[in-house]
Amino acid sequence: MNTSYTAITPxxxxxxxxxxxxxxxxxxxxxxENYSHDETSKEQFSHxxxxxxxxxxxxxxxxxxxxxxxxxIPVTPRxxxxxxxxxAIPIHGGIVLSVEKMNKVLEIDEAxxxxxxxxxxxxxxxxxxxxxxxxxxxxxxxxxxxxxLGGNIAENAGGGKAVKYGVTGRYVLGMEVVTPQGExxxxxxxxxxxxxxxxxxxxxxxSEGTLGIITKATIRLLGVPKYAxxxxxxxxxxxxxxxxVPLIMKQGIIPTSIEFMDKSSLEMSCSYLNESLPxxxxxxxxxxxxxxxxxxxxEHDLIQVGDLCSGHKxxxxxxxxxxxxxxxxxxxxxxxxxxxxxxxxxxxxxxxxVPIGSxxxxxxxxxxxxxxxxxxIPCYGHAGDGNLHATLVKNPESSMExxxxxxxxxxxxxYAFIVGELGGKISGEHGIGLKRRSFFKDVTxxxxxxxxxxxxxxxxxxxxxxxxxILL
Amino acid sequence: MNTSYTAITPxxxxxxxxxxxxxxxxxxxxxxENYSHDETSKEQFSHxxxxxxxxxxxxxxxxxxxxxxxxxIPVTPRxxxxxxxxxAIPIHGGIVLSVEKMNKVLEIDEAxxxxxxxxxxxxxxxxxxxxxxxxxxxxxxxxxxxxxLGGNIAENAGGGKAVKYGVTGRYVLGMEVVTPQGExxxxxxxxxxxxxxxxxxxxxxxSEGTLGIITKATIRLLGVPKYAxxxxxxxxxxxxxxxxVPLIMKQGIIPTSIEFMDKSSLEMSCSYLNESLPxxxxxxxxxxxxxxxxxxxxEHDLIQVGDLCSGHKxxxxxxxxxxxxxxxxxxxxxxxxxxxxxxxxxxxxxxxxVPIGSxxxxxxxxxxxxxxxxxxIPCYGHAGDGNLHATLVKNPESSMExxxxxxxxxxxxxYAFIVGELGGKISGEHGIGLKRRSFFKDVTxxxxxxxxxxxxxxxxxxxxxxxxxILL
Numbered sequence: 018m019n020t021s022y023t024a025i026t027p028x029x030x031x032x033x034x035x036x037x038x039x040x041x042x043x044x045x046x047x048x049x050e051n052y053s054h055d056e057t058s059k060e061q062f063s064h065x066x067x068x069x070x071x072x073x074x075x076x077x078x079x080x081x082x083x084x085x086x087x088x089x090i091p092v093t094p095r096x097x098x099x100x101x102x103x104x105a106i107p108i109h110g111g112i113v114l115s116v117e118k119m120n121k122v123l124e125i126d127e128a129x130x131x132x133x134x135x136x137x138x139x140x141x142x143x144x145x146x147x148x149x150x151x152x153x154x155x156x157x158x159x160x161x162x163x164x165x166l167g168g169n170i171a172e173n174a175g176g177g178k179a180v181k182y183g184v185t186g187r188y189v190l191g192m193e194v195v196t197p198q199g200e201x202x203x204x205x206x207x208x209x210x211x212x213x214x215x216x217x218x219x220x221x222x223x224s225e226g227t228l229g230i231i232t233k234a235t236i237r238l239l240g241v242p243k244y245a246x247x248x249x250x251x252x253x254x255x256x257x258x259x260x261x262v263p264l265i266m267k268q269g270i271i272p273t274s275i276e277f278m279d280k281s282s283l284e285m286s287c288s289y290l291n292e293s294l295p296x297x298x299x300x301x302x303x304x305x306x307x308x309x310x311x312x313x314x315x316e317h318d319l320i321q322v323g324d325l326c327s328g329h330k331x332x333x334x335x336x337x338x339x340x341x342x343x344x345x346x347x348x349x350x351x352x353x354x355x356x357x358x359x360x361x362x363x364x365x366x367x368x369x370x371v372p373i374g375s376x377x378x379x380x381x382x383x384x385x386x387x388x389x390x391x392x393x394i395p396c397y398g399h400a401g402d403g404n405l406h407a408t409l410v411k412n413p414e415s416s417m418e419x420x421x422x423x424x425x426x427x428x429x430x431x432y433a434f435i436v437g438e439l440g441g442k443i444s445g446e447h448g449i450g451l452k453r454r455s456f457f458k459d460v461t462x463x464x465x466x467x468x469x470x471x472x473x474x475x476x477x478x479x480x481x482x483x484x485x486x487i488l489l
Numbered sequence: 490m491n492t493s494y495t496a497i498t499p500x501x502x503x504x505x506x507x508x509x510x511x512x513x514x515x516x517x518x519x520x521x522e523n524y525s526h527d528e529t530s531k532e533q534f535s536h537x538x539x540x541x542x543x544x545x546x547x548x549x550x551x552x553x554x555x556x557x558x559x560x561x562i563p564v565t566p567r568x569x570x571x572x573x574x575x576x577a578i579p580i581h582g583g584i585v586l587s588v589e590k591m592n593k594v595l596e597i598d599e600a601x602x603x604x605x606x607x608x609x610x611x612x613x614x615x616x617x618x619x620x621x622x623x624x625x626x627x628x629x630x631x632x633x634x635x636x637x638l639g640g641n642i643a644e645n646a647g648g649g650k651a652v653k654y655g656v657t658g659r660y661v662l663g664m665e666v667v668t669p670q671g672e673x674x675x676x677x678x679x680x681x682x683x684x685x686x687x688x689x690x691x692x693x694x695x696s697e698g699t700l701g702i703i704t705k706a707t708i709r710l711l712g713v714p715k716y717a718x719x720x721x722x723x724x725x726x727x728x729x730x731x732x733x734v735p736l737i738m739k740q741g742i743i744p745t746s747i748e749f750m751d752k753s754s755l756e757m758s759c760s761y762l763n764e765s766l767p768x769x770x771x772x773x774x775x776x777x778x779x780x781x782x783x784x785x786x787x788e789h790d791l792i793q794v795g796d797l798c799s800g801h802k803x804x805x806x807x808x809x810x811x812x813x814x815x816x817x818x819x820x821x822x823x824x825x826x827x828x829x830x831x832x833x834x835x836x837x838x839x840x841x842x843v844p845i846g847s848x849x850x851x852x853x854x855x856x857x858x859x860x861x862x863x864x865x866i867p868c869y870g871h872a873g874d875g876n877l878h879a880t881l882v883k884n885p886e887s888s889m890e891x892x893x894x895x896x897x898x899x900x901x902x903x904y905a906f907i908v909g910e911l912g913g914k915i916s917g918e919h920g921i922g923l924k925r926r927s928f929f930k931d932v933t934x935x936x937x938x939x940x941x942x943x944x945x946x947x948x949x950x951x952x953x954x955x956x957x958x959i960l961l
Binding site: 128131186202204209215240310403471473 | 672692960
């Protein structure tokens with residue numbers, strides 16, 4: 018694929034400025050440095066753009082792409098920068114195109130249960146604006162206080178409620194996309210079924226900004242469930258906790274969430290938040306949410322799940338019914354990634370996903386790798402989806418060189434086990450991005466990899482749209 | 490796109506015979522005639538293949554595709570031939586590749602709630618084999634007694650239960666596909682989340698056999714809901730009936746089905762089945778199903794929906810709780826398409842889908858067109874999805890020439906209204922196929938159409954894979 022690009026000259030800058038206006042373009046080192054990394058380890062993955070643009074309309078983005086296409090300039094779309102696979106890092110320099118100023122709700126259509134919003138709206142803000150309608154967007158990425166809708170879609174974000182509600186893509190009915198050639202395309206609409214042509218909408222969902230820039234989306238809304246309740250269930254060992262997950266999933270009740278947190282994760286997050294939990298003798302906890310429109314049904318399901326845990330080595334079953342306690346516990350869960358990062362900025366947050374029945378097999382593998390490579394690997398995640406966020410943490414005593422040599426070796430072994438032995442995938446919701454692209458190539462059979470390259474080549478023949486991500 | 494193909498010579502036939510064996514290849518006119526059409530009007534759309542193959546394995550299909558690729562021979566994949574858009578018609582001759590002999594369940598994985606089966610299994614047969622597990626595949630196309638799993642996926646079939654359960658694509662976790670070049674690709678797996686590369690699986694779902702041949706699929710199963718009950722609700726006018734649908738959808742209960750049937754559809758089906766319904770003074774009926782794991786909840790929801798209908802012009806609300814009565818009513822619904830076909834073989838079964846809130850606007854348009862073109866247009870369908878099967882029926886008094894002149898003019902007007910005025914799509918579940926390809930080109934904005942062509946060109950550069958379908 019092409020990686021020979023035109024450097025941005027003063028005259029190209031002038032062209033760009035004429036499109037977006039001088040307030041929406043900057044090149045000073047201090048400001049553009051913020052756009053050189055995402056939530057992956059800065060030491061390993063950052064790269065400076067030549068210019069950052071913050072366009073305010075689809076038309077501006079379209080004109081920018083036409084310039085980039087004409088001169089062959091790489092363009093890296095950027096949401097909130099909360100990504101976890103390096104997707105927003107401009108590794109070939111060029112333009113970072115941030116949608117941060119396109120953050121409006123455009124329409125709430127209560128008759129059709131949809132909301133249409135710009136890509137730069139913060140996920141939580143979207144639900145705030147929907148509150149009065151009694152409707153909500155069911156996506157619940159852990160970064161919902163910062164992440165943008167456009168980023169959710171570009172990564173097909175999962176999150177804490179995907180066991181019941183599924184991932185972001187299920188809710189995207191329509192979207193507006195600017196192609197690498199600067200064409201504006203409307204995909205889907207307010208219809209719930211559609212087989213009119215290939216599913217281009219789904220092709221863009223999760224494409225990590227490598228096929229085009231998502232500028233607007235129409236999202237299907239659900240009624241806010243009237244009742245929700247949580248169980249917090251400690252187990253003596255991580256293996257005991259994780260082994261209950263397939264049993265819960267098999268009994269016919271669909272919980273909203275089944276989150277797994279091992280002791281290290283819990284300790285780090287509690288310490289980061291200055292919170293406390295009864296962790297004496299605890300190896301791991303499950304956080305289980307049930308919601309619904311019928312209070313008795315929610316309670317009934319909760320008791321049934323609680324009983325099942327009790328019958329399978331749970332030390333206790335705590336019920337958290339009131340909103341404050343629930344938010345406290347969920348905050349501990351949501352802050353684990355950040356807490357581990359504060360504990361050690363050099364780390365690798367993993368995102369493997371395996372068939373539900375195989376979840377119990379992941380932990381022994383991690384334990385073995387942790388021993389072999391002398392590296393701590395706290396683990397937590399969306400166990401109900403088979404999606405675990407094992408996190409490799411650099412041993413404070415080992416050098417950066419050692420880390421850079423050990424981390425890929427460990428990951429290769431881990432991924433080979435996940436994909437080869439368990440039929441899993443190396444990313445469930447964070448994406449391949451920059452960070453996993455060489456591993457992805459390694460674990461993907463050649464014919465499938467060629468299909469992916471053919472699609473990329475067809476839609477972005479000059480390879481200017483977020484080049485170097487997903488595919489090598 | 491290439492449409493210059495090699496005719497199948499005796500020596501190519503020998504090559505194909507060596508791959509599939511002589512029992513799986515035939516060229517005699519009488520037998521191949523069965524493979525020259527699907528459920529679209531034979532008079533308008535049939536075309537003879539040069540040879541029909543019934544391979545028994547993925548390996549055979551792969552070898553056949555390599556031969557087709559080498560000689561540039563068009564290959565039309567075929568399921569049960571129950572398609573409604575001409576997708577299985579070999580309009581350029583060449584090979585029809587039927588998966589009818591690949592009809593086995595390969596694995597029922599109760600731990601992961603999945604079934605893996607070959608593409609040629611009949612939908613109903615799949616659920617029959619699952620019965621003992623208490624699990625089921627939630628797809629429910631109206632042709633479930635004949636249609637194949639592979640065809641369901643290739644068309645992304647919807648059907649009678651999509652309001653609650655969604656369409657086929659939601660349940661396809663993994664699939665095996667043979668590419669136009671004869672490569673065998675495994676997409677997805679038993680995982681519920683996956684952002685490892687573009688969503689190729691979803692690209693093949695609904696691609697109508699134009700990008701490759703689906704040979705196997707792994708399907709996510711659900712627990713069979715313990716309780717189900719139906720309402721049959723007559724209204725004086727079709728408009729009264731359809732106007733209730735958005736109201737039902739807005740109140741927070743998600744029915745399994747909301748089917749709409751106008752008087753003509755009901756009469757034709759009852760007459761075809763020798764059934765009777767109380768149709769005195771009735772303009773249309775809604776058939777509403779509610780299912781669930783809790784009997785009281787099902788009853789409660791059913792009463793709430795029934796009350797809503799009563800408060801909005803329903804003439805009666807009949808409850809059908811027992812399985813026999815339910816199957817009787819559903820049989821009337823399922824047989825409407827066949828009944829209309831028997832009444833008039835020259836007809837056009839439409840499949841438009843509109844935003845739920847706009848459903849009431851479709852019928853006045855149909856009425857106006859029916860008058861203008863002097864053509865009966867019985868209408869029925871999955872109203873809860875906004876998906877209506879208006880059916881243009883040739884007036885017995887008009888000639889075939891008149892029909893061939895009027896039908897496309899009427900459809901152009903109808904589609905322009907549906908897409909341009911209502912933001913709908915011309916096909917919700919039957920596909921574009923052969924029948925709608927020129928209309929599809931007309932209603933699709935040029936940049937989007939170019940993206941579709943780019944994808945097709947990238948994955949099937951010789952245009953041998955079901956050429957002439959979807960795209961012109």
